[in-house]
Amino acid sequence: MDSVIVDIKNLKREFKIGEETVKALNDVSFTIKTGEFITIMGSSGSGKTTLLNILGCLEKPTQGQYLLDGTDVSKLSKNELARLRNKKLGFVFQSYNLLARTSAIENVELPLLYNNEFSASERKEKAIKALEAVKLKDRMYHLPSQLSGGQQQRVAIARALINDPVMILADEATGNLDSRTSYEIMELIQELNDVHGKTIVFVTHEPDIALFSKRTITLKDGKILKDAINTNIGNAKAVLEKLPAPEEFSTTTA
Amino acid sequence: MRLSNLLRIAWRAIIRNKMRTLLTMLGIIIGVAAVIAMTAIGQGSKQSIEGQIKTMGSNMIMIVPLSNVQGGVRLDNSSVQSLDENDITALQKQPVYINAVSPVVSVKGQVINGANNWSTTIQGVYPDFLFIRSWPLKDGVAFTNRDVKSAAKVCLVGLTVIANLFPDGEDVIGKSIRFKNIPFKIIGVLSKKGDNSFGQDQDDMILTPVTTVQKRILATTYYQYIYASAIDEKSTDSASAEVEQVLRKSHRLTASNENDFTVRTQAQLVSMLTSTSSILTILLTVIAGISLVVGGIGIMNIMYVSVTERTKEIGLRMSLGARGRDILMQFLIEAILISITGGLIGIIIGITSTKAVTLFLHWPTAVSESSVLLSFLVCFITGVFFGYYPALKASKLDPIEALRYE
Known part of the structure; x- marks a missing residue:
């Protein structure tokens, strides 16, 4: 369980805006092991989005090394990057990014459509399993517009799970949700990490969300300010139970 | 994917x-x-x-005299007198791609049966005309080459003519009709042909031996058209070339003379x-x-x-x-x-x-x-x-x- 899946050394990423060169990431090094739950914190402009894009193989570093599950990402072509994302990564976005007017199960199946190894029946089977893991099996034929924000985000998490990724990348995944729903999502993510052993990298700027992770990397001006193991991990489930019960409706559908 | x-x-x-x-x-x-x-x-x-056009006949070739210059005057088609019996003889002499030839001489006029009369065309032809135009008889028999030789006063009648001359629908075979005061004995009835591509009623017609029209009605030795037919569909072009060659020879045209006739095949007619x-x-x-x-x-x-x-x-x-x-x-x-x-x-x-x-x-x-x-x-x-x-x-x-x- 202790194998290194992300190995980043002296990573640099520079953008040219006009004549100025902006150093979004300046000499960043760290490793991620299987089963970790890391939050990446930082104010806007600290380089956390760039780091996530690089971790997610959406862009390549200007300099430095990035090994993802043993593959040197900087040497891959665009198509190979796409393949890597398809097989090894799961994405959860702030705005869910579900396809409108498309049922939950079809949204979840989406990554496997780009993988020829799966037949239609296998795809469906895996999608049902993934929806089960996020406790939305009974809503699989609902359209995104028929689901609450929390439920939509859980569909998105199921979509990130379907290809059994080595790492799930979440970009402000609770940013669009109220605090109660946020805790529900964090509860789910903690469960995926603890029970299913999923490696999770969670970008956020909310310190109380970071409390639920096992390790926090804080960025500032493109450099790592702090990389600390969280000794006092919060339990989202416990926090949720302490909240006053919702008055109007419950979004939990266990 | x-x-x-x-x-x-x-x-x-x-x-x-x-x-x-x-x-x-x-x-x-x-x-x-x-x-x-x-x-x-x-x-x-x-x-x-x-x-x-197919109803006109099978592999038909039409030879039409062409207006030529006689003494500086260009004559129109109908008065051109370039086709005659010599041409027919020449065409029948040693045919290669031609299997039937018939001249056509036609004249318009009133045909009378008792109290009924009808304006129609009488065409003088050879018995082969029916073969060239693939026109079977509905009733009776066709005239023969002997009738042609003797300029017999017999005729084959189209259905439109019968309908107008014999409105009661009686049997017409053996009856006589009069055309320009000449009595013609009906020996056959033509089957229905319908309108041709110019909208003319092809059944409004009487066929007689060509000599009968030439000698008894028009007193002429010329033909208005000659119809011929090729041995099969593939040979129509060869047949048309053959006709041209034979007629040029029979008209004694030298290399510098233009044709004084036109040869048209059915295919040409179609494309036209x-x-x-x-x-x-x-x-x-x-x-x-x-x-x-x-x-x-x-x-x-x-x-x-x-x-x-x-x-x-x-x-x-x-x-x-x-x-x-x-x-x-x-x-x-x-x-x-x-x-x-x-x-x-x-x-x-x-x-x-x-x-x-x-x-x-x-x-x-x-x-x-x-x-x-x-x-x-x-x-x-x-x-x-x-x-x-x-x-x-x-x-x-x-x-x-x-x-x-x-």
Whole structure:
């Protein structure tokens, strides 16, 4: 369980805006092991989005090394990057990014459509399993517009799970949700990490969300300010139970 | 990515915007329907002309005297006296590609049976005329070469003439009718032939031995036409060349003389009569084809809109592992699907409206398989051609920027 899946050394990423060169990431090094739950914190402009894009193989570093599950990402072509994302990564976005007017199960199946190894029946089977893991099996034929924000985000998490990724990348995944729903999502993510052993990298700027992770990397001006193991991990489930019960409706559908 | 998946994705995208897709298809639908209807109507009129010319006979060759100059005066066709018995003899001497020859001399006039009279044409011919024009008798017997030799006063009568002279529908064989005070004995009745391609009633006619007309009515030795027939369809051109050669010789024309006659085969007649309708068909089809191109531009336009609209979706698909190629194929197949679906609807509408034209306007039509196949192919190509650039644009998007697009 202790194998290194992300190995980043002296990573640099520079953008040219006009004549100025902006150093979004300046000499960043760290490793991620299987089963970790890391939050990446930082104010806007600290380089956390760039780091996530690089971790997610959406862009390549200007300099430095990035090994993802043993593959040197900087040497891959665009198509190979796409393949890597398809097989090894799961994405959860702030705005869910579900396809409108498309049922939950079809949204979840989406990554496997780009993988020829799966037949239609296998795809469906895996999608049902993934929806089960996020406790939305009974809503699989609902359209995104028929689901609450929390439920939509859980569909998105199921979509990130379907290809059994080595790492799930979440970009402000609770940013669009109220605090109660946020805790529900964090509860789910903690469960995926603890029970299913999923490696999770969670970008956020909310310190109380970071409390639920096992390790926090804080960025500032493109450099790592702090990389600390969280000794006092919060339990989202416990926090949720302490909240006053919702008055109007419950979004939990266990 | 599997084709079935691509088709599914494309189909869903189309279904999601039913109205817009339908409007986009409209150009293609109208274009294809128009192409099919135009070619069907053109083809139909061509076939009907061909059919009418076929009723004239089988592998028929017509020899018409040509106006030539006599003493500086150009004479018109009917008064030209260049075809006579010598030509017939020459043609019958050693035929290679010709198997029958008959002269035609015709005269118009009133034919009388008791109290009934009727204005018609009496044509003097050889017995072979019936063979050349593939015109069997309905009743009775044909006259023979002996009747020709003796200028016998016998005749074969067309159905229109009988209907007017014998309104009571009695048996006409053996009865006598009078033409220019000459009594003709009816020995046969011609079967129904219908209108020819010029709209003349071919059944309004009486046939007699050519000599009877020449000697007893007109007192002439010339022929107005000579009809011949080739041994088979393939030989009509050779036969027409043979006729020309023989007649030039019999008319003693030297190399510097022009022909004083014209030889026309049925095939030439067909192409002559169908050329106008062919040109019209081509013109109309080109116009219909232009609307197909306009329809294609409509598809291109909508595909650009669609790509812009779905930038975020493209970014998402790319982040989930879609390659540029997958996105390209997705949008390309969507465009092709739109154009092909439009094409299919157009084909159905085209065929239906063609049938409606036949049903209500009684125009002859013929939907050709090639026009259906061609318009389907053109639709496919339109889809590929006009869908390619929008699809390429989609495939070149950067996933990060596309995801951030609002």
